[in-house]
Amino acid sequence: MNVHEFLASPADASRREGPHNRIVLSSRVRLARNLKGMPFPGWAKKAERVKALEAIRPAVESLSQMANAFSESMDNLTVLDKNILVERHLISREHAAKSAGSGLVLNRDESLCVMINEEDHLRMQALRPGLQLKQAWNAIDQIDSKLEKKLPYAFTSDLGYLTACPTNLGTGIRVSAMLHLPGLVLAEQINQIIQAVNKLGLAVRGLYGEGTEALGNVFQVSNQMTLGETEADIVERLNKVLAQIIEHEENARQVLLEKKPKAVYNHIGRAYGTLCNAHIISSKETMNQLSLMRMGVDLNLFENLERWLVDELFIITQPAHLQKRFSEKLSAEERDLLRADMLRDRLRNVSRPRVHSNGSGSQQPPEKS
Amino acid sequence: MQCCVCKDREAKVHLTQIVGDKMQKVDLCEECAKAKGVNDPAGFSLADLLLGLGASQEMEQAAGSSDLKCPHCGFTQADFKKAGRLGCSECYVTFADGLESLLKSMHKGTKHLGKAPQSLQQSRDLSDKLKSLQKKLDKAVEDENFEQAAQIRDEIKNTREKLTELTA
Numbered sequence: 001m002n003v004h005e006f007l008a009s010p011a012d013a014s015r016r017e018g019p020h021n022r023i024v025l026s027s028r029v030r031l032a033r034n035l036k037g038m039p040f041p042g043w044a045k046k047a048e049r050v051k052a053l054e055a056i057r058p059a060v061e062s063l064s065q066m067a068n069a070f071s072e073s074m075d076n077l078t079v080l081d082k083n084i085l086v087e088r089h090l091i092s093r094e095h096a097a098k099s100a101g102s103g104l105v106l107n108r109d110e111s112l113c114v115m116i117n118e119e120d121h122l123r124m125q126a127l128r129p130g131l132q133l134k135q136a137w138n139a140i141d142q143i144d145s146k147l148e149k150k151l152p153y154a155f156t157s158d159l160g161y162l163t164a165c166p167t168n169l170g171t172g173i174r175v176s177a178m179l180h181l182p183g184l185v186l187a188e189q190i191n192q193i194i195q196a197v198n199k200l201g202l203a204v205r206g207l208y209g210e211g212t213e214a215l216g217n218v219f220q221v222s223n224q225m226t227l228g229e230t231e232a233d234i235v236e237r238l239n240k241v242l243a244q245i246i247e248h249e250e251n252a253r254q255v256l257l258e259k260k261p262k263a264v265y266n267h268i269g270r271a272y273g274t275l276c277n278a279h280i281i282s283s284k285e286t287m288n289q290l291s292l293m294r295m296g297v298d299l300n301l302f303e304n305l306e307r308w309l310v311d312e313l314f315i316i317t318q319p320a321h322l323q324k325r326f327s328e329k330l331s332a333e334e335r336d337l338l339r340a341d342m343l344r345d346r347l348r349n350v351s352r353p354r355v356h357s358n359g360s361g362s363q364q365p366p367e368k369s
Numbered sequence: 370m371q372c373c374v375c376k377d378r379e380a381k382v383h384l385t386q387i388v389g390d391k392m393q394k395v396d397l398c399e400e401c402a403k404a405k406g407v408n409d410p411a412g413f414s415l416a417d418l419l420l421g422l423g424a425s426q427e428m429e430q431a432a433g434s435s436d437l438k439c440p441h442c443g444f445t446q447a448d449f450k451k452a453g454r455l456g457c458s459e460c461y462v463t464f465a466d467g468l469e470s471l472l473k474s475m476h477k478g479t480k481h482l483g484k485a486p487q488s489l490q491q492s493r494d495l496s497d498k499l500k501s502l503q504k505k506l507d508k509a510v511e512d513e514n515f516e517q518a519a520q521i522r523d524e525i526k527n528t529r530e531k532l533t534e535l536t537a
Contacts, residue, residue, distance in 0.1 A: 034458060036458060037441075037458070037459075038457065038458075039442045039444075039456055040450060040454065040455065040456060040458075042454050043442060043452075043454070043455075043457065044449075078385070092389040110402070119454065137432045141484070142499060144484075145487065148487065149486075149487075153486055154458035155485065155486055155489065156461070156481075157481065157485065157489065157493060158480060158481060159461060159481055160481030160483060161462050161481075162458040164454040164455055165453065165454050165455070166455070166468060166472060166473060166475065169461075169472065169476070170476065170483060171481070171483035171484065172413040173483070186454040202476070213511075225475070225476045225477045225482060226476065227472060227475075227476035227477065227478060227479065227480075228476050228477035228478020228479065228480060228481075228482060229477045229482060229483070230482050230483045231407060231477070231483045231484055268470055362446075
């Protein structure tokens with residue numbers, strides 16, 4: 001089975017529901033582990049990397065959690081396959097650049113993904129839709145506890161799990177959540193939030209953008225420190241900060257609707273107009289406009305548009321996904337045409353966003369999830 | 370302004386991060402920014418980048434000399450400067466002196482408090498137990514409570530056996 005047959009369709013992938021998924025797109029916990037006595041992948045010679053892969057891959061495949069998994073050596077994947085996996089957030093760009101001597105094991109429902117010989121011998125991650133950091137940590141903790149019986153980890157009681165980069169030393173944990181924050185961006189409060197979050201020792205990364213202005217208003221918040229703190233404490237700290245960010249985002253949306261309803265309707269109406277009528281549109285513009293449409297759905301401005309359709313379009317309008325749909329190699333210009341065609345087609349039945357009669361926006365309380 | 374990675378092309382990407390009361394700055398040319406994954410959605414971190422630049426100098430100073438070489442994998446200080454990554458798990462012993470101050474500035478503490486492999490966790494627990502039993506024994510002997518001391522001695526023997534079993 002190739003990776004395209006294995007992966008859930010974008011339609012199914014975008015229908016995964018999780019708590020707080022109005023704002024939290026997904027949760028992820030990643031652990032970095034290395035084998036004792038073996039050079040780290042970046043320093044190892046090819047033969048050593050292959051040896052590590054041959055030791056690790058069967059151990060990972062044998063886990064009960066990995067029944068019916070997709071397991072492949074990176075040199076058997078095409079560039080397009082790898083880019084699709086990057087766009088689904090299953091592997092890193094760094095891993096996509098790997099070839100022979102690196103591997104990937106992905107479980108059946110795409111909630112567990114193990115990268116072999118990325119920066120470390122093992123980069124294992126648990127993914128969950130919405131805000132579910134604890135669940136993700138528990139899932140990956142279980143995998144790790146099983147693997148430690150099969151593989152000799154590099155570990156010392158003082159420094160913990162030894163990693164290629166000292167930034168990951170100790171727990172080797174990276175706890176992160178992907179957030180959709182259009183309200184804070186429109187209200188121009190996002191920089192304040194980022195600074196405050198940075199001060200707490202957490203990192204904010206624009207998901208698809210440089211600096212702070214993230215494409216599609218999507219941001220990734222994660223811990224930076226991995227040594228001198230327990231995993232549970234790190235998860236707890238992230239949870240507290242995320243709860244605050246969610247509250248600020250909800251507030252920002254409410255305040256915008258109350259104080260500047262016209263500006264909000266204008267943004268969302270223009271996004272609708274562009275996406276439903278464009279004939280040439282870049283991936284970047286698509287994401288930014290879809291983000292506004294998604295906020296429109298959250299604010300109950302669309303009568304017949306569901307959030308999953310916006311999320312599905314988010315996935316399928318990315319370059320590799322678009323390329324996958326069409327057999328012949330596409331240039332960027334050709335992709336922009338096809339992307340616009342696809343958007344017009346998929347959004348053809350969506351009616352224009354409504355304007356709340358009282359002029360102040362949605363009176364509906366935030367949806368409980 | 371020169372790119373601080375290739376030290377050749379002109380820097381066009383300027384990044385600033387404030388951690389605590391420290392401000393860190395990096396200036397990169399477009400190519401190095403791309404190579405370092407500044408546009409990479411999956412995991413660009415300024416800290417990682419800075420590590421490869423400022424941190425290795427910090428390490429060098431702390432280590433005194435820059436001709437340190439890992440006996441296990443042949444990795445050198447200069448390699449760390451270039452890659453910002455270490456060569457193997459033994460490098461943590463080789464470069465321990467230089468790493469200490471680096472870890473202090475980077476992390477919450479310098480001692481691991483999290484999860485440990487179960488086998489190690491058990492031996493960690495047992496050696497903790499041994500230490501506290503030894504203290505109890507000393508106290509009992511001091512108090513001339515020999516009956517209790519004999520009991521503790523047996524317990525110590527037991528625990529020690531378990532520990533050797535584990536590490537064997």
